[in-house]
Structure formats: C-alpha cells, structure tokens
Amino acid sequence: MNGTPTSYTSTAIALHWLIALLIFTLFPVGLYMVGLPLSPEKLRIYSYHKWTGVTIFLLVLLRLAWRLTHGAPPPAAMPPWQRRLAALSHGALYLLLLVIPLSGWVMSSALGVPVVYFGVLPLPDLVAKNKELGEVLKLVHASLNFTLAALVVVHAAAAVKHHLVDRDDVLVRMIPFLQPRIEKSR
8 A cells, every 4th residue: 555545535425424424415305395386485495495405505615626626535446437427427427526516406486486595595586587587597497307317327327336246346435434445366
C-alpha cells in the first residue's frame, strides 16, 4: 500500500448515504401526495416534500464542495468503458439532484405556491405566477424524478454487480463496514 486512501472520506460517505436516504423517502412521498385530495394533510405533506427537496439541494452542494476540496480515491480497476460510464452516470446523478429541487421550486413559483423552508424562511419566487407554465413544470418535475429513480437503480445495481460478480472493492469504498477484499490470487 502506498498510503493513498482507497475509500471515500467519512464526510463524503455520510453525505452520500444521507442524500440517498432522503431520496428514498422523498420519492414515495411524492407519489403518495399527488393523489391526495386537497386538505390540511396534503398541504403539510407538500411542505415537508419541499423542505426535504431544498435540503437535498443544499446537501448536494455541500457534497460537491467536499469532493472538489478533498478529491476521491483513485479510480477502481475496471475497463475504460466502465470507468467512462460510471463518470457519466455520477455526473447525471449530481445534475439531477440539483435540477430536480430547482424544477420543483420553479414549478411552485409558477403555480403561485410559495416555498417556505421549514415554515420560517420564505424563498423568493423564481418566476412569475403562470398556471400554464406550472402545469408543464409538473410534468418536467415528475419526468426528472422518474429519470433519477431509474438512474439510482442502475447505480445500485452496478455497485452490487461489482461486489458480487466482479468481486472488487468498488462497493467497499462507500460502505465502511464491508471488509476490503484480499488481493485476487489468480
């Protein structure tokens, strides 16, 4: 070993899993809430949904800042096409994690529904009230979320494939309690 870290920092790992937990919570809540009849409960759930979306946005900014200042472990040994595909999918994940909350915020602005972070910090409207635009943005927001869900499934499947099929340490780098594999003796 040359002293180069082979896993992500504890902060990067914590941010990764916190963001993942929030996404795994927010997606089903989003599906559930759209079908509710107008009621105080629906408005409360929408508020929680918005708060969580803003929180994810802020955590992703923090995660990106951390990554820029602390780097990542060296790339895992894999074919160049897999490395390129992994880089593209990670880039797409980050992009979606930033664009989706913004699309929800713009949608809320267009629909004339304010975003008040944790019920105390009103965020400015990003666009003027425009019901037609708001309806289009509902579809955009939903489509982006389903794209994120599909990409998360692919991301998780690739990590599991690396662990169970390729038997490498890709997954170990982000799950601290897994033990690194001993060098293959083939």
